[in-house]
Amino acid sequence: MKFSRKVEVCGLSPVRKFYPCEVAAAARGIQVHHLNIGQPDIETPEVFFDAVRNFEDKVVAYAPAPGIPAFLEAVRDYYQRLGCEISCDDILATFGGSEALQMIMSCILDDGDEVLVPEPYYPNYDTFIRITGGVIRPIPTTAEESYHYADRSRIEPLINEHTRAILITNPGNPTGVVLSEEERRTMVDIAKEHDLFLISDEVYREIVYGGRRVSTMLEYDDAAENIVVVDSVSKRFSATGTRVGTLVTRNKQLILEASKLCQSRLCIATLEQAGAAAMYNLLKSDYYADVLSQYEQRKDMLVESLSKLPGVTFNSPEGAFYIMATLPVDDAEKLQYFLLEEFDDQGETVMFTPAEGSYSNPADGRNKIRIAYVTNPADIARGVEILGRGIEAYNARKA
């Protein structure tokens, strides 16, 4: 039987491909430190579990296709506290930020259409875009420029008649870049002038360091038709397994087109929406201050530990909970296999995410990795120590 050309050009997840080796290492008694997956160890808020436990209906019935009113209202109120006048009709509840992205791409891309994406990017964007027949046109960024990209001279030459949208992650995954007010304005202006969607994936919104303001692209009322925000409870509330996200836009036509897709899959999970509503309402309090300070400590520990490794270069992140690092090795994937299959430091080893999948040309990411700092500072420091010893052993073995 024949498979679609669209799925054949998609790849398997670079985060998950080392899983069999990890299982084998664990079976040999090796303790594996995880600097690879963005799965925070911070507890999911108790209000989520309370809401799920207190569900009183005897039947877990279909929810309305766009979301249950309590959830949509909690999201609307949250954005209003951020200063954005949106209504419940501007919001669609989705299966995580992932489904919001899938729906947006299905609504706007035909075969051969292009989406501009700052590179390195979140690897799953590639699948969301390719499965609709579209393709990523990368906006190159560099560690030397702290991964900033918002200037016209870099972006406008990439726009052509196939360009449909610019997709950014702000705060950035995997780079940790956070756009300044001026840079955000530039991105909005480019989208407006070229009649493009500006899709802003803001699932790390609250995780910004150095006193930066928590912001959203929805603030720009003059580009309401262009701006589409993707959001999720996953990272914000350490609730990745609940799969509740949102697509938010004041573009009425996009809401209508995406509603066709929402209706076709009927609804997202009823209980999880009740729990998610309770979590959004937590943000009325100072709940986030403590979470943010934990991530800031973790970032500081990672930056300090990583600075000690000879030949490793990286940028201190401005937001989110990842660092992109360049390693003094020929191939980070080969290093990862070596660390899982041939190496240990006192019975321990470490995993990270090789960055090839974050680049259109995989060779550009060959000696680069993404490190997630979502566990306790001592574990992070130990993981980096093992990484340093692993790099030494890997290079010594080859020499």
Next chain:
Amino acid sequence: MKFSRKVEVCGLSPVRKFYPCEVAAAARGIQVHHLNIGQPDIETPEVFFDAVRNFEDKVVAYAPAPGIPAFLEAVRDYYQRLGCEISCDDILATFGGSEALQMIMSCILDDGDEVLVPEPYYPNYDTFIRITGGVIRPIPTTAEESYHYADRSRIEPLINEHTRAILITNPGNPTGVVLSEEERRTMVDIAKEHDLFLISDEVYREIVYGGRRVSTMLEYDDAAENIVVVDSVSKRFSATGTRVGTLVTRNKQLILEASKLCQSRLCIATLEQAGAAAMYNLLKSDYYADVLSQYEQRKDMLVESLSKLPGVTFNSPEGAFYIMATLPVDDAEKLQYFLLEEFDDQGETVMFTPAEGSYSNPADGRNKIRIAYVTNPADIARGVEILGRGIEAYNARKA
């Protein structure tokens, strides 16, 4: 901004388009009887709520992309009890049967590819297929033939170089058709001989009347590469709002391609999978006998009530919980608007699903409706009584 050609040819849900009129009727104090939506009133099994309440982790973390082991094992064991030797690697957990269908279509269809579907069909199939660039080629069926379709002379002339799959719902929605053993074998043979996928949506599997055997297309070992089964806990366990489905196939390449899509959206909800595993394990007992007898009573009541309406023709269903009926009116959608906006019988009115969305050529379904029998027998009888009086009033008004 431009939208994709693919989404532009998709439609809004015919089940949900009358919602604003329903809200307005309720606001006028009219009680609305629901014969339109397949939302059973049977209680979701207590084991689901127990599993969700007893979730002990402090963090609702990502599940594995293909599903949690407890869920996959429960599904595998269930199929083994049905006599099918499948392994956990043949199963992917999906956001309801809906996502399984979306994934399958994305994996096999490019622009212009065709899927054969017996008509009338479940309207959302049209969206799942069109959003990938594909198109439905209908296999016409009639009430006079009890909606049966499994004969070569009807199907083979429809197969051409664009045909990629045959998609059936068995037991059928909206027709209630249940294929005989011989008919199932015919469908399998056609798929094999023409190198097509046979996608069998079996979400109503247990709901078969008259002592028919509970069966699945996975029984045909000689066509393991061709057969793909879509399943869900929604209808079987009256748990539509949990959004847990499965894609099951022994076609390893399809599992690999679909895994790319599973990995890109990370996982389905963790808690709901634990609850779904507990529900599948219920089927080790005689749990279903009672559920089935309730549906059989409801079907009998609907058949009896509907038989009293002059000019209404229909077929007694063999499975699932819907009846397709032909009404003595010019246009079932106009009748539905009339019933919601201008009519009441002692302060009550009724909703059904006009069948236009179940036909490639909407005119073929103009005087047809789908009735769901998922509430208690007295409500069903009263709903049908109102329908009869509404038809009279509608036709009298026009005359």
